Amino acid sequence: MTAANKQASRYDPAFANELYTIENGHYIKQCMQCGLCVVTCPARHLMDLPPRRYFKAIQAGDQEQVLKANTPWLCTSCNLCTVRCPRGIPIIDVMHGMKLYLAQKQGVKSAPGALFSKTFFDVMLKRGRQWEAWLTQMYFLKAGPAAMKEAFKMMDVARPMVLKKRLPLAPAKTIKNKGQLKKIYEKAAALAREGH
Amino acid sequence: MAYIFYPGCASEATGKASFISFEAVVKALGMDVHGEIPDWNCCGATLVANAIGDFAQQAIAARNLALAEKAGKDIVVACSSCYLNLAWTNEKMKIDSKFNSQINEALAAGGLSYGASLQVRHLIDVLINEVGLDKIRERTIKPLEGLKVACYSGCQTVRAIRRPDFDDVEYPVMLDRLVEALGATPVPFPLAARCCGGSQQFTNPELIYDLTGKVLDCAAENGADVIVTPCPMCALNTDAFQEKIAKLNKKKYDMPVLFVTQLMGVAFDLKPKDLALQYNIVSPYKKLAKYGVKK
Numbered sequence: 001m002t003a004a005n006k007q008a009s010r011y012d013p014a015f016a017n018e019l020y021t022i023e024n025g026h027y028i029k030q031c032m033q034c035g036l037c038v039v040t041c042p043a044r045h046l047m048d049l050p051p052r053r054y055f056k057a058i059q060a061g062d063q064e065q066v067l068k069a070n071t072p073w074l075c076t077s078c079n080l081c082t083v084r085c086p087r088g089i090p091i092i093d094v095m096h097g098m099k100l101y102l103a104q105k106q107g108v109k110s111a112p113g114a115l116f117s118k119t120f121f122d123v124m125l126k127r128g129r130q131w132e133a134w135l136t137q138m139y140f141l142k143a144g145p146a147a148m149k150e151a152f153k154m155m156d157v158a159r160p161m162v163l164k165k166r167l168p169l170a171p172a173k174t175i176k177n178k179g180q181l182k183k184i185y186e187k188a189a190a191l192a193r194e195g196h
Numbered sequence: 197m198a199y200i201f202y203p204g205c206a207s208e209a210t211g212k213a214s215f216i217s218f219e220a221v222v223k224a225l226g227m228d229v230h231g232e233i234p235d236w237n238c239c240g241a242t243l244v245a246n247a248i249g250d251f252a253q254q255a256i257a258a259r260n261l262a263l264a265e266k267a268g269k270d271i272v273v274a275c276s277s278c279y280l281n282l283a284w285t286n287e288k289m290k291i292d293s294k295f296n297s298q299i300n301e302a303l304a305a306g307g308l309s310y311g312a313s314l315q316v317r318h319l320i321d322v323l324i325n326e327v328g329l330d331k332i333r334e335r336t337i338k339p340l341e342g343l344k345v346a347c348y349s350g351c352q353t354v355r356a357i358r359r360p361d362f363d364d365v366e367y368p369v370m371l372d373r374l375v376e377a378l379g380a381t382p383v384p385f386p387l388a389a390r391c392c393g394g395s396q397q398f399t400n401p402e403l404i405y406d407l408t409g410k411v412l413d414c415a416a417e418n419g420a421d422v423i424v425t426p427c428p429m430c431a432l433n434t435d436a437f438q439e440k441i442a443k444l445n446k447k448k449y450d451m452p453v454l455f456v457t458q459l460m461g462v463a464f465d466l467k468p469k470d471l472a473l474q475y476n477i478v479s480p481y482k483k484l485a486k487y488g489v490k491k
């Protein structure tokens with residue numbers, strides 16, 4: 001591949017168009033690059049690309065940058081940018097759409113946030129409610145030894161939580177009508193696939 | 197007004213003290229709350245949309261709305277993240293007819309439907325605008341004179357529906373009014389609606405250390421004795437991570453974190469078991485001793 005070709009594939013309008021069709025992706029077109037979300041975002045200093053530059057990269061079809069940026073995984077869903085954006089872009093929803101897209105494209109092991117979200121969802125769908133102690137175990141089991149090592153650094157936080165019964169190890173309650181919940185989810189997921 | 201309660205998953209674990217003190221305060225104020233939504237399910241928190249998308253998460257959240265509508269009662273929520281998911285889904289059901297019909301299509305697969313007839317309200321909203329500050333003042337037996345409180349509303353509490361709700365989206369004041377009615381003194385707290393880092397304790401811990409650290413610094417610099425919040429995630433991060441962050445920042449905070457209903461319980465002179473202070477990680481006993489709180 002020549003250098004010019006490489007450049008050309010880096011800025012790929014088809015990639016931008018693809019992202020405009022994901023859930024909430026069409027809002028990205030509205031971004032006018034004012035930068036208000038950047039001064040707003042509490043996680044900006046840890047993001048590879050703060051929201052404004054992330055949206056610019058998408059608009060430009062800069063596949064390489066977008067696919068490796070950690071931006072959506074750092075979004076905490078604080079909603080401050082969403083109430084401030086002068087273009088009315090629900091940035092939190094766009095971030096959700098991007099996270100779903102990235103997890104599907106790159107796999108849930110591509111980012112800790114993707115694996116944690118998927119594990120959270122699996123536990124929730126199975127039981128109808130969350131059971132945090134189980135979620136934590138499942139997550140670290142799937143995340144592997146390196147993550148386990150990180151987890152041990154968190155023991156000083158976890159120990160008092162268990163002692164003070166903030167992290168009960170016994171199974172949390174489940175709902176009765178799990179079948180109903182599953183059917184609602186499956187139908188909704190099918191509708192969402194049709195919708196975009 | 198009659199309500200039905202959505203406790204949320206944290207009520208069984210990290211936010212158990214919120215649940216216990218909520219029930220006690222409801223009783224003390226004679227509020228018309230008719231138990232929990234029967235067979236309620238997880239709202240999806242801030243995580244499920246990442247795995248399945250907004251629409252599917254909102255359909256899951258809407259199951260709770262449908263179940264509450266069957267019971268014919270408006271919903272009261274104490275957890276901020278649950279409030280966001282239920283109130284925002286409810287708002288969309290009211291303003292977006294296409295969304296409404298698609299959610300109902302999903303609900304129908306489970307034999308349910310939702311006519312969007314309910315209101316979803318945050319506990320602070322109900323306390324201020326339905327119960328009223330006069331009644332709360334009246335019920336206060338032990339005014340919390342001299343107690344300086346950082347009122348940490350939390351980010352999702354005031355921005356759930358993305359427009360001014362029951363409070364300002366950037367500088368909320370309702371929690372301050374409530375705390376004043378209990379006889380305590382709210383301190384200036386510019387980070388009242390800023391993020392603690394949310395649920396990224398394992399996935400991006402440095403974010404929690406940084407953001408929760410800023411919240412703790414702000415409370416300490418403004419002379420707060422305690423932090424008060426309605427949100428289980430804010431409470432968890434500021435309480436359980438406090439010692440770790442103090443070590444990282446080479447500081448001492450000694451900043452107990454109470455759920456708003458725990459603080460109300462103290463002012464209402466409720467029984468120790470109703471205050472549920474045994475769940476607190478940073479011990480609140482010393483700072484609350486002069487208001488008659490004993491272990």
Ligand code: SF4
Pocket residue numbers: 030031032033034035036037038051052055084085086087088089091
């Ligand atoms: S605030 Fe809105 S319009 Fe401005 S840069 Fe951010 S997303 Fe774009």
Ligand code: SF4
Pocket residue numbers: 037040041042043044051074075076077078079080081082091092095
């Ligand atoms: S919602 Fe996400 S992107 Fe927006 S300000 Fe909060 S953390 Fe940043």
